[in-house]
Amino acid sequence: MGMLHNVILILLAPLLVLQGRYVRRVTPKLPEAAGGRGGTLGEGRRLRVLVVGDSAAAGVGVDTQSQALSGCLTRELARQYRVDWLLVAQSGNKTEDLIHTLKQLDPSEFDVVLISLGVNDVLSPLSVSRWIEQQESLIELLKTQFAVKHILLTRVPPMNQFPALPQPLRWCLGQRAKAFNTRLAKLSLGDDDCELVNIEQALERQDMAVDGFHPGSRIYRVWGENAAGLIVRRAEL
Template sequence: MSKTEALAKIMLGPVLLLQGLYTRRVTPKLPEAEGEREGVAGSGEVLRLLILGDSAAAGVGALTQTDALSGQLVSRLARDHQVMWKLWARSGLDSQSLLELLEQKTAESFDVVLLSIGVNDVTSTLTVDQWIARQQQLLATLCGTFGVRQVVISPLPPMHLFPALPQPLRWYLGNRAKRFNAHLAKLAGSEDHCTLLTIRLAPVAGSMARDGFHPGPLIYSAWADDAAIAIARRFRNTASGKL
């Protein structure tokens, strides 16, 4: 824990706790996007894709999966590949519960995983070291049990800009998200099979869901663009056409 975070918890602890409880109570509970969670799209070389993670991966903030992250990413990749895709995501998941979800799945192989996890860890009491240890477990599980060749990791969003969060809670969670991202970048940089997306999904007017916490279709579109570019770049850099 950083000195700033430790001091904030001492000085602002009761305020942060009350704001967190209040925000959970008044923030609208939006459903996950409706639609298929697996399928085949496009033609060409086969690409086995898994979209994995929390409520953002599940498409909260979009009405259908077509407008959510999964649908927008698959549509881009299907221009050049036959994409065999699955979506394993659920609102409320943190890194530990995502590990438990993977343990319940039958082992199968994927070429690429797009991972979205961490917001619910930031809002918990987890330390950055504990969080990174769980990211390492996730990577080991994906590459070991599921034979993943490339893990495309989504950074934590800029929570210091989330309109649903009051101050100073917004500042506090934003600061934690930045610290988590800094350590995540070091982890991804040390792993050849990892790609950390660089796009800064900063909200602009009309781009977020009405809860002020989740992405809207415009942000999902930018996110899918960045992920598709990262995946395509990895494919171009392999002579055999395999990841």
């Protein structure tokens, strides 16, 4: 399949470039969710939570941060903990962009981090191996600069299901996302501090944002609840 896949990609390359330009031109540009990007809520044992990543982490697709990933995650965790949280995310962020941003921040301590990355890397010419090297650098940075004990890596969403993408571009990006996820799963299995978050079952077409590319409110809620469940389990061990 690998060889055949490469041949197909070479044959389709001119069309894929044209389709990529077309998608960028016609897809609505949605803003990042409005609202605060840090705070404290809940009562009980203190839990310091960092959410980092790309446009999905920044809440593109919903109006406010309370509807977005960080809001859904921290609200769920606040049932049991006093949650101190911070969001560091920007639309368009690739892994290397986030690493650069985090390096500019002062060292501080967080118990857990939830990461949303991969879509922009899949859209770039970056190789899977190079992406995994960047993920390893990011994990190391989180452990050293932010003393993070629990790292939740969100799987790259199944881009073959994105309504905004025409065929065959949708198929090609879906194959690439799968390859990224295969290596990401292997990486997380090799590090006890890491765990994968999978939200594929929530990605129904009608639940995506109007641009056909970003999550809608239901997907953010499922994502936040799934991640919160993993965090609670890890925190209580």
